[in-house]
Amino acid sequence: MIGAVFLRDLRLGGAGFIGLTFFLALVTIIPFGVGPDLNLLARIGPAVLWIGALLSILLGLDRLFRADYEDGSLDLLLASGHAIEGVVLAKVAAYWVTTTLPLIAAVPFFGFFLNLEPVAIGALVVTMAVGTPGLAFAGAIGAAVTVSLPRGGLLLAVIILPICIPILIFGVTATRAAFTDPDPFLPPFLILIALTLFGAVVGLFASAAALRTATR
Amino acid sequence: MIGAVFLRDLRLGGAGFIGLTFFLALVTIIPFGVGPDLNLLARIGPAVLWIGALLSILLGLDRLFRADYEDGSLDLLLASGHAIEGVVLAKVAAYWVTTTLPLIAAVPFFGFFLNLEPVAIGALVVTMAVGTPGLAFAGAIGAAVTVSLPRGGLLLAVIILPICIPILIFGVTATRAAFTDPDPFLPPFLILIALTLFGAVVGLFASAAALRTATR
Amino acid sequence: MQIIELANPTRFLSISARLMPVLVGATAVCFVVGLYMAFFVAPPDYQQGETVRIMFLHVPSAWLAMFCYTIMALSALGTLVWKHPLADVSAKAAAPIGAVFTFLALATGSLWGKPMWGTWWVWDARLTSVLVLFLMYLGLIALWRSFDDQIAAGRLCAKLTLVGFINIPIIKFSVDWWNTLHQPASVVRLDGPTIHSSILWPLLVMALAFSLLFLVLHLAAMRTEILRRRVDRLRRLAADDRLQQGA
């Protein structure tokens, strides 16, 4: 069942583009914002890309469960005897693959825009690959809580942003540590892994519980 | 009719309360990423606020026409003998008033968090007031297109980006010019005005056309 | 039927109605005494001068900001575990009050920050985590207000409240875990208060006054919420066709 939901959501995909659009817009205008200072740009580059990833994950989340809720698929999935957690897992995984994976793949390209060193780009790809699934799962809580509301988008973002802050902090810290010398990369990176795992577990169960309430 | 649609959408749009909270959340996460350096924050502040405005416009965009499409109001409005352009105008105006106007009004407050100078704050208010309507109209095209095509995501990106990025660039450049000395404020600002007008006209007619096909 | 007996909002309404005048009186007395002590009894700080008096507003509001969220988290447990209807009402009523106290803590803190640190705002761990707390209050308020169905709203907000509770220890221990400008705890700590009694006493009285104020506001908000829900229910009943048959 998990596989079927995952594959279907991959095919339906689509939501990813708006995130990518936004990401592109963000990366393009930051250089105009900071002015022509390449060193500064390189310094804040990792943070910009991380924040961009977080925000573009937010952008499509609104429709994560809502489409299924509105056309009755969610009811059917829940009444099919399968665990809701499986449904959440499959949907979040598909969401991550369609929205965030392209972003991560594009990081080398964006990094070039922002004048990042190769090490920094490498570190970004690694930390983002590890950290963004945590963000997606945490975001799923917001998507599940607001699934029955007529206008979810902004509310969802408000609810989710505070929860995502720890992952953001350690993602950026680890990336920075990778290319600034004295700081060790491993400790923040391990914390990031722990946070993602924690976020995934909490997100999985909390959003499953919230979905159960929402279809009541 | 335009007045009726505008007023109804204002009422449905609810308070700008959520929008403001979202903006606050956004501003809060920036220092987590780039670090708490107040000088740096002051430099990227205008770009951050502009990005925030773009984001808050994008976040609710999905539902701009979709809600009316799904509950049948859009059919009724189109079958009432009125021009669709009027409907689009009213809805985008109401959308802008509910999502972006509160943000612009609150820019002085957020400027204080980001350590912006008064001149920068003033310039931001002016450029955002001029530029964001253009973003909203450009976004309306995307919203209209996705109503008719379930998988309009890519199209949306392709349409929105070429209009939004120039507006963002000139908005940020004009703001920076206002508080960095040698650069003149007027040229980028005039371009910004021209871009907004262009975006508004194109957005109005393109989204009206897209909506006409959506109800086919 | 047991749920009705267990909850008994009617009894809650009558008891709280009787308690209310007493509580309001006690709050007023505490505030008068506390403010008097804070402004006339407590000595000005040799270093900070008169600005130290902001502390008597700042510290209690900061405590209450955290306390209020704790109350909400406990209420959330009540909603999820015992399905107690009053727990819903309590959580919903506490959110705006908590937001106000948090705002007070932020406002007084930054007023104090200007003379002390030379800036209204810095992005340090303590300050930022309080700002995040403020955001969570606002998010929960927005979420509550978005729902028509109060039962569903109660359960969903309860889950979210519990998820957000991690922030409370972060606020409390941020000063110990990270280097910050903000000063570490001197009253509420394991090895007892380290602060001089001429300041400690006014502070404690003010804290009591704030707590009583919270209690009064919370009870009042809960009463309003219960009555509001009853009105709402009556309106829904009016919409029920089957009842109109008889009417």
Added chain:
Amino acid sequence: MPTLTASGLACQRGGYPVFSGVDLEIATGQTLQVTGRNGSGKSSLLRLLCGLLEPAGGTIRFDAGDPEARVADHCHYLGHENGLKPQLTTVDNLDFWRKVYGPTGKAAREALSVVGLDRVADLPTAYLSAGQKRRAAIARLLVSNRSTWLLDEPTAALDRPSESLLGEIVDAHTRAGGLTIVATHLTLPFAVTATLDLTAHHASARVPAGLGADQ
């Protein structure tokens, strides 16, 4: 005195022909029932008439004095969806449509009391049951006087008493000289002047329009 005439009307949806060669004529004070199997194009025909779809062939003529008149300027369309915002009260919803269609008919409250919804007029529409919502949508026909009513499955979700209420409303409209076209496969609670069965006009084999006859 309006007349609505269509001749040789053809409809395509998503590139597929749905029906073709449909002729109809309906004059003031008449009611036309459109029937047909699922997918025969009943809803599509109504949408063609009110301009939500463009005909793939044939012509629609609407004579109402003014030569510029389009059906859309003179019609009420009742679709599958009710066009009510759940957050607004029922009376506010109707008031909105009254402004959009022109405030030439009954006041919103009055229209609601005609369909027996006066007691719920000030409740958010979300609180209403499916049948009550449908009645509120029917009340929309009364807030503005328009000569042509295009009703798509108007009795969906209505219980018996509400159905006969609808019958009275349509009868009154007919007596006042209005035209009504109703698409439904259920029996209607009012008198019908003529019936058009779309199954007969069904585009024979549902061949994709561009692809040639041998597919």
Added chain:
Amino acid sequence: MPTLTASGLACQRGGYPVFSGVDLEIATGQTLQVTGRNGSGKSSLLRLLCGLLEPAGGTIRFDAGDPEARVADHCHYLGHENGLKPQLTTVDNLDFWRKVYGPTGKAAREALSVVGLDRVADLPTAYLSAGQKRRAAIARLLVSNRSTWLLDEPTAALDRPSESLLGEIVDAHTRAGGLTIVATHLTLPFAVTATLDLTAHHASARVPAGLGADQ
């Protein structure tokens, strides 16, 4: 041989009691029709049975050999919404549900041809008319063999011929030993073993639960 028994079932929605004291028992090869006025809780009862809602009181027992069995593991639920993705073709939609429910029944195409949709099998579901979509949802019941069918207004939007088709499908299911519970206020195109009228179990005065015993 499954049996589904419920006793003293009570339901609350949004804090309001909807019905209480509902007993029902249905065994293999039987069909139960649930009737009642609008809002009496027909849909809610089905959702209770398949576990989408939690009962406010009473018990549901499902005997199907295995003591761990829940209704959800053995049921097909047909709700108001069809659960079809407009972007996917009809056959892909069915294939998806076949994987979710377990591929124990007919192949997707075969099921579609049973409900007479073979010609539109490869069209995006968005292009189907209301009745065609409903038929596609009915075809879902055939792609996986499950003993208990919970059908909520299955005939909504169906024309006469499709209605009798549904009748045949349910009859075949009954003959094969399945249980069927149908919530509807319309007459059904198949034989019914028993009828449960929810209006009789209506929570007496609709007193709000919880917050206002004295109201």
